[in-house]
Amino acid sequence: MTSKAIPVYPVLLAGGSGTRLWPVSRELFPKQLAKLFGEDSLIQATIKRLSPALDTGLVRIVCGKDHESDIGRHLREIGIDPQNKIITEPCGRNTAPAILLALRHILQEVDDAVVFIFPADHVIRHPKRFQEKLLAAQRLAEAGHIVTFGIKPYYPETGYGYIEGGDPAGEAALSIRRFVEKPDRRTAEVYLASGNFFWNSGMFAFRASVMAREFARLQPDMSERFRQMMNGSPSLALEDYASLPNVSIDVAVMEQTKIGVVLPADLGWSDIGSWKSLYDFLPKDEANNVLNGDVIVQQSDHCFVMSHERLIAINRLSHIVIVETPDAIFVSDMETSRDVKEIVAILKAQKRLQAQKHTTVTTPWGSRTTLEAKPGYRVHRLNMFPKECAEIHDEGPGVKTLVSVDGTARILQNDREIRLTPGSAVSVTPMETIRIENPSSDEIRLLEIETTAPDTQEENA
Structure with a gap:
């Protein structure tokens, strides 16, 4: 046996x-x-x-x-x-x-x-x-x-x-x-x-x-x-x-x-321990460039260029790393690109959010993207997965307003139920919590608009 x-x-x-x-x-x-x-x-x-x-x-x-x-x-x-x-x-x-x-x-x-x-x-x-x-x-x-x-x-x-x-x-x-x-x-x-x-x-x-x-x-x-x-x-x-x-x-x-x-x-x-090691790992074009995203290259060689949202156009560069994200751009000589960790240390010392998270943060119920943040107001896009729910809490002193832009959300507020259809809105008053549900089998999108006092905005941004 x-x-x-x-x-x-x-x-x-x-x-x-x-x-x-x-x-x-x-x-x-x-x-x-x-x-x-x-x-x-x-x-x-x-x-x-x-x-x-x-x-x-x-x-x-x-x-x-x-x-x-x-x-x-x-x-x-x-x-x-x-x-x-x-x-x-x-x-x-x-x-x-x-x-x-x-x-x-x-x-x-x-x-x-x-x-x-x-x-x-x-x-x-x-x-x-x-x-x-x-x-x-x-x-x-x-x-x-x-x-x-x-x-x-x-x-x-x-x-x-x-x-x-x-x-x-x-x-x-x-x-x-x-x-x-x-x-x-x-x-x-x-x-x-x-x-x-x-x-x-x-x-x-x-x-x-x-x-x-x-x-x-x-x-x-x-x-x-x-x-x-x-x-x-x-x-x-x-x-x-x-x-x-x-x-x-x-x-x-x-x-x-x-x-x-x-x-x-x-x-x-x-181990992809730096942008140079990623460049070394990936296949190159005829000019030994690695290009990812919306990139235009003119008379440049041995470059690593990665675009996520915006067009990057480079001219007459060699052995350069350029990486773009919605809220930060990193540009470095290829050989010293591992020194980016020292920049991150500076960002952390300055308590900059760019060291901690992206403008889009995923959650169990979907994602939250910061579209704009200025003194006095912030605008976020909420993408909710099918059949998921989330709680929105306003800690004050401002007001949050939710606007449906795609799909119908079910809102539970103060023991009443609201159907939030595209174009309609609901406000969340200070210290109030509401529940948002996506009852459909498709993803829905909402805008969350926060109005705050300018000094509070700067503290929480």
């Missing part, structure tokens, strides 16, 4: 602060939610390429509470029910606590499983090779190894950590001699020439029971605190989780374990 195969859970780590690909990525809209090329967001593309080697119906996503709604929507768009698939962290605490959190959830469901760990925002050019490596990694994990995917380097990159491989360990894997932090240029050239150093991809495979045992052995305090904090509960208190060490899985486990192996892989992989 054959033994029952243990289940295989793909786990995606979907945290992120949205600094390296600003202005597209923001604190409330990290890069895994962005559609940087093609029709899929990065998280959707990451899930899709797991099939058929892995069952995407068992996928689990570890993310922050602020991103739960958006990630659920992205899952539904590719035909995956997000119910019980999203594991929320009370706050960001690096990859070791995030992986241990996922392990605890999985081991509450099953006695054991093979667990794969993937960053949700990386890209891979050769999906067939990736599928083959997934199956090899699964076999290694089932045999008791902790597997990390090592990307074969093809140039002396100084922005990645490296893994040095040792003796053969089966399935073309090598034992792990050591992890190395980001090297300088000369050291990276030595690593490239040696042939047994690999870029650290942040992808792993292991049995849940094996990794839990290694956590207990190598990080006994963290493991025991996790056990006490969860204690059969599916959620954690913010103060408990925030007290955990802010440590990576590499430092917590991989640099110390004796059962780790590195599986070399030539996948056309990139």
Whole structure:
């Protein structure tokens, strides 16, 4: 009689602060939610390429509470029910606590499983090779190894950590001699020439029971605190989780374990850590430009230009990055485009909203787009999904007016029901809450007009 195969859970780590690909990525809209090329967001593309080697119906996503709604929507768009698939962290605490959190959830469901760990925002050019490596990694994990995917380097990159491989360990894997932090240029050239150093991809495979045992052995305090904090509960208190060490899985486990192996892989992989790395990954035109959106180019080469709403016209430029969004434009020399994170730090210090969110913010019921914000008034467009509802609250001292522009909304206000048809309006007085419902099977659109005192407008913008 054959033994029952243990289940295989793909786990995606979907945290992120949205600094390296600003202005597209923001604190409330990290890069895994962005559609940087093609029709899929990065998280959707990451899930899709797991099939058929892995069952995407068992996928689990570890993310922050602020991103739960958006990630659920992205899952539904590719035909995956997000119910019980999203594991929320009370706050960001690096990859070791995030992986241990996922392990605890999985081991509450099953006695054991093979667990794969993937960053949700990386890209891979050769999906067939990736599928083959997934199956090899699964076999290694089932045999008791902790597997990390090592990307074969093809140039002396100084922005990645490296893994040095040792003796053969089966399935073309090598034992792990050591992890190395980001090297300088000369050291990276030595690593490239040696042939047994690999870029650290942040992808792993292991049995849940094996990794839990290694956590207990190598990080006994963290493991025991996790056990006490969860204690059969599916959620954690913010103060408990925030007290955990802010440590990576590499430092917590991989640099110390004796059962780790590195599986070399030539996948056309990139972590899309900057606009330059995205430029390097994407196909170029005859002038080595990457153009996206409404762009006109004249006598320019080696440029990355991305337009979202407005026409961008460039003339006689070379090695330049230009990225346009409705509320911000980033222009940089290609080689130093990763310095955008320093600009984001300035925006955060100035408490600018452009560091936190876009003019359009998605919600469980639809989206809210800021069309105009001036002293004394603001105008938003509300797009409501079919059969959804929302509450609108006026905290004062001004007045909110809702106008239907497309479709009929059902308004519940002060125990009375109002049908808001195109062209009609309803006002929300200070400190009042009304309920808006979309009873139809089509999306509806409304305008929300806020009138406020000028000083209040500036404080809340």
